[in-house]
Amino acid sequence: MFGSIHSGPQTNIRDGPLQRAQTKAVVFMVCSHCGTVQEAPSDLVAQGLQGVAEHAGFKPGHPIVELEGECARCVDGKAA
Ligand SMILES: [Zn+2]
Numbered sequence: 001m002f003g004s005i006h007s008g009p010q011t012n013i014r015d016g017p018l019q020r021a022q023t024k025a026v027v028f029m030v031c032s033h034c035g036t037v038q039e040a041p042s043d044l045v046a047q048g049l050q051g052v053a054e055h056a057g058f059k060p061g062h063p064i065v066e067l068e069g070e071c072a073r074c075v076d077g078k079a080a
Pocket residue numbers: 031032033034035036070071072073074
């Protein structure tokens with residue numbers, strides 16, 4: 001019998017084995033002009049990274065992507 005193996009409160013186990021497909025990647029967007037860092041979750045990016053990782057036989061943890069470029073303010077107001 002396996003009655004008392006888990007005695008403590010269990011973490012939320014979602015139904016189904018597809019939980020990892022719902023993982024969102026966090027995209028950090030770093031402005032190379034003013035240094036502003038924005039972050040946005042993206043499940044689309046997560047899926048892409050998952051595919052790349054699986055292809056390489058790599059087991060991904062928390063997907064994090066850093067994107068360097070220009071923030072909206074710097075794009076809009078170059079003069080400032
Ligand atoms: Zn900026």
